[in-house]
Amino acid sequence: MSQNELRFGIWALVHGNRAALHDPEEPYDASFARNRALVLEAERLGYATTLVAQHTANPLDRDLGQLEAWTTSAALAALTSRIEIIAAIKPYLYHPVVLAKMALQIEEISQGRFGLNLVNAWNRPELEKAGLPFAEHDARYTYGAEWLSVVSRLMSGEAVTHHGEHFHIDDYQLRPAGKFRRRPAIYVGGESEPARALVAAQGDVWFINGQPLDDVRGLIADLRARRRSGAPLRFGLSAFVIARPTQAEADVELARLAGLAHLDAPLRDIQRSNTDPAVVMMKT
Numbered sequence: 001m002s003q004n005e006l007r008f009g010i011w012a013l014v015h016g017n018r019a020a021l022h023d024p025e026e027p028y029d030a031s032f033a034r035n036r037a038l039v040l041e042a043e044r045l046g047y048a049t050t051l052v053a054q055h056t057a058n059p060l061d062r063d064l065g066q067l068e069a070w071t072t073s074a075a076l077a078a079l080t081s082r083i084e085i086i087a088a089i090k091p092y093l094y095h096p097v098v099l100a101k102m103a104l105q106i107e108e109i110s111q112g113r114f115g116l117n118l119v120n121a122w123n124r125p126e127l128e129k130a131g132l133p134f135a136e137h138d139a140r141y142t143y144g145a146e147w148l149s150v151v152s153r154l155m156s157g158e159a160v161t162h163h164g165e166h167f168h169i170d171d172y173q174l175r176p177a178g179k180f181r182r183r184p185a186i187y188v189g190g191e192s193e194p195a196r197a198l199v200a201a202q203g204d205v206w207f208i209n210g211q212p213l214d215d216v217r218g219l220i221a222d223l224r225a226r227r228r229s230g231a232p233l234r235f236g237l238s239a240f241v242i243a244r245p246t247q248a249e250a251d252v253e254l255a256r257l258a259g260l261a262h263l264d265a266p267l268r269d270i271q272r273s274n275t276d277p278a279v280v281m282m283k284t
């Protein structure tokens, strides 16, 4: 893939809806069947990639269904033949050896079409109610950086010995590895300073939240100015699109969705109260 190649991807509908959660035209559906149909259609239409976000429980309403990222990605890998599959991962949920092994397995199933997206977590109860630590914002990145360094080396087929603050690993090696390329792709989603440092040091692609293009230019310039070894960093931008034949029809749809937003307000309040206020993404 060349540095300047523009690729389009789709989000898997892990939360069951595209926009408004209470949309009479789109009944809530986070099932695997729906996502399989969506990703197969995206592949047929020529989309290059799909991102499967990771949320173990639904962050808005725990009674709502939620698609699981890693098992779904493995299944999608087996069902597709061209589209890239990216699964998000919150490091506290899996030991790096287990996760690297899962990544290499999906890399093998997909024959070199897999990537992981490291995300730092914002939904406090997702971890805390499981008895897992939810450290402060920057400490989560410190943990994530150590975790990713182990995962990256294991995915590259190295025999890893690592004695750090959080992990002790002795001469661990995973196979098969390196059959299709050096290792699966590493994406990082997050905008704070430690997120930027992490992606500059260890990532292949930086995922940026949708925002005004001038702001995006500034973010990219900041990352391009940072020292790094290896290939130049690539960039991905999250965007939400209303596609209609005319601007007027798109405006009508936007107004319809905006008119439904008040129905979701109580759930958005729950999400807000569960979100770590230090998360930069939520402010931009």
Ligand SMILES: Cc1cc2nc3c(=O)[nH]c(=O)nc-3n(C[C@H](O)[C@H](O)[C@H](O)COP(=O)(O)O)c2cc1C
Residues within 6 Å of the ligand: 052, 053, 054, 055, 088, 089, 090, 117, 118, 119, 120, 121, 122, 123, 189, 190, 191, 192, 193, 195, 207, 208, 209, 238, 278, 279, 280, 281, 282
């Ligand atoms: C493209 C993209 C995908 C993301 N996917 C997830 C996800 O699957 N699960 C999750 O908990 N957070 C996800 N996030 C949220 C980021 O990880 C978020 O930015 C982070 O929790 C806070 O980091 P920050 O303070 O550095 O922005 C995503 C962010 C972006 C930009």
